[in-house]
Amino acid sequence: IMVGQDMVRDANIQSILADVERYKQAANSFEDKYGELPGDMSNATGRWSSCIDHASVATNDCNGDGDGEIERSGTKQYERMRFWQHLALSGLIEGDYNGNQVAGTSDDNIYPQDPLKNYWFASSYFSDTFNNKSDASVSFPDGHAFVTTANSTLLESEIYAMEKKADDQNPFTGWIVLETSAGSSSGCLDSSSDYDPDDSGTMTNCNLLLYWRQ
DSSP states (O other): OHHHHHHHHHHHHHHHHHHHHHHHHHHHHHHHHHSSOTTTOTTHHHHOTTOOOOSSSSOSSOOOOOSSSOOOSGGGTTHHHHHHHHHHHTTSSOSOOOOOOOTTOOGGGTSOBOTTSOBEEEEEESSOEEEOTTSOEEEOOSEEEEEEOSSOOOBHHHHHHHHHHHSOSOTTSSSEEEEEOTTOOTTSSSSSSSOOTTOOOBOTTEEEEEEEEO
16 A cells, blocks of 8 residues: 555646646747747736736736736736646636635635645846745745745655655755745754755745745
């Protein structure tokens, strides 16, 4: 039974990697066609009249600010959710996403979900830093990434397997990156700042970033 469960989880991880490639191609196609990134697109409502702002903010449109970055905080924080709304309206991905995070709204209507029940938003990182396990400041790689929303169900050993298959096996460099919270040594890279391939603990204090452009 355990072997069968391991095979299923391995297949799900492969599915996550395949989804990253699929969404990457969709985002690149969107930019080629419209000249702006999904989520950041400054005239989305003018192109799709159904693309309105369902959230409780001042404007009733779903436009980004067109600055070339997908925002995750501040006045344009909704760009991280509108990324999926714009892609779906363009027909480049399947789904019906409403681009908001109003209390009581199901995440199913905002983000895609992977087979392991993780939700993903999109974000840009340029000259950004975070604190690693030792609370030392670490610079994010610059670029655009898909990010788990919270409490990833992936295990440290599984992320390490992803790294071995597709990246550099370093949690803070390459295109597979872990964002740790300041002071959160428990549950995130439990023993050091390196992966423990035998650790079955979940990455409760980590966000997993999968970069689709650097």
